[in-house]
Ligand SMILES: [Fe+2]
C-alpha cells in the first residue's frame with residue numbers, strides 16, 4: 001500500500017494533467033520511458049515513446065483502471081484479513097478462525113484463493129500507477145477517502161476502509177447471463193436475466209462477520225460465507241467485462257497490451273469464484289430470512305441454474321446474423337467506466353463514502369469514457 005501513500009501529491013495535480021496535458025514532471029521524463037529498450041517495438045510504439053507521453057485518453061483509461069483496482073484491493077484485503085491465508089505477502093489481519101473454517105469447509109483452497117486474488121489486485125493498482133508515473137502522467141491516490149469502519153471481528157486489522165462489505169446488495173444475474181444461449185446484454189439491453197439468489201438483490205447483507213456476534217448461530221455465519229461466495233464472482237465478472245470494453249478505445253498498442261493482459265486475470269478470478277459459488281449450501285439465515293436456494297432443484301435447475309454448468313454458453317455476438325460464440329459479455333465500450341462505477345455503487349460497495357469521493361470517481365470515469373482510439 002506504500003505506493004498508494006506516495007501518490008498523494010500527484011493526485012492533487014490530476015486536473016492540471018487532464019486539462020493541460022503534461023505536468024512538469026512529465027516533461028522531464030520525455031524519452032526516458034521504461035519501455036524504450038526493445039528494438040523490436042512496433043513503429044507505433046516507437047512514435048509514442050518518442051513523444052514520451054500517453055495520449056490523454058490512454059492516461060484516463062489507465063487512471064480509471066487504477067482507481068478500480070485500488071478499490072478492489074481494499075475489499076479483498078478485508079476478505080483476506082478475516083478469511084485468507086495470513087502471511088507477509090498480504091499483511092494486515094490475523095484471520096478469523098470460524099469464518100476461515102467455514103470457507104475451508106467449502107474448499108480446502110478457499111483461503112489460498114482469497115490470498116492470491118488479494119495479491120493480484122494489489123499488483124494491479126501498483127503496476128498501473130507506476131506505469132502512469134513512468135510516462136509522466138499522474139497516478140491515482142484514494143487515501144483521503146479511507147474513512148469507513150470495517151469489521152471489528154477477531155482477525156480484522158480494524159483499519160479505516162475505502163469500501164463497505166457489510167451492507168451489500170448483489171445483482172447475481174451474471175450467473176444466468178453466462179448460461180443463456182439466446183441473449184447477450186450488448187444485443188438485448190432490456191432482457192432481464194434471472195437472479196441466481198433473488199434475496200441478495202432485495203436488501204443489504206454482510207459478506208464478512210461484522211463483529212464476533214456474527215459468528216453464531218451456525219446458519220447465520222454460513223449465510224455470511226454464502227454472501228461472500230456470490231459477491232466475489234459478482235464483482236470479478238465486472239472487471240472481466242470492464243477491461244475488454246475499455247481496451248477498444250486505447251490508442252497506444254502498449255496501453256492496449258496492458259488492458260488485455262490484466263483483463264483476463266479478472267476472468268480467471270471470475271471463473272474460479274463462479275465455480276465455487278455453485279457449492280454454497282442452500283439454507284435460510286435464521287436471523288434475517290436470507291435464503292440461498294437449491295440451484296439444482298425445481299423451480300431452479302436446468303440449463304439456467306445447474307451448478308456444474310460453469311463454462312460460458314455460446315451466445316449471439318455482434319450480430320444475430322453471425323453464428324453464436326462463447327464470449328465475455330457485455331463488452332460494449334460506450335460509457336463503460338461510468339457504468340462500472342454505477343454497478344459498484346448500486347452494490348453498496350461505497351455506502352458511507354463522502355460526496356467528494358463520488359465526485360472524484362465520477363470525474364475519473366467521465367474522463368475515461370471520453371477516450372477515443374486514435375485521438376489524444
Ligand atoms: Fe484487478
Ligand SMILES: [Fe+2]
Nearest residue numbers: 236239266269
Ligand atoms: Fe479482480
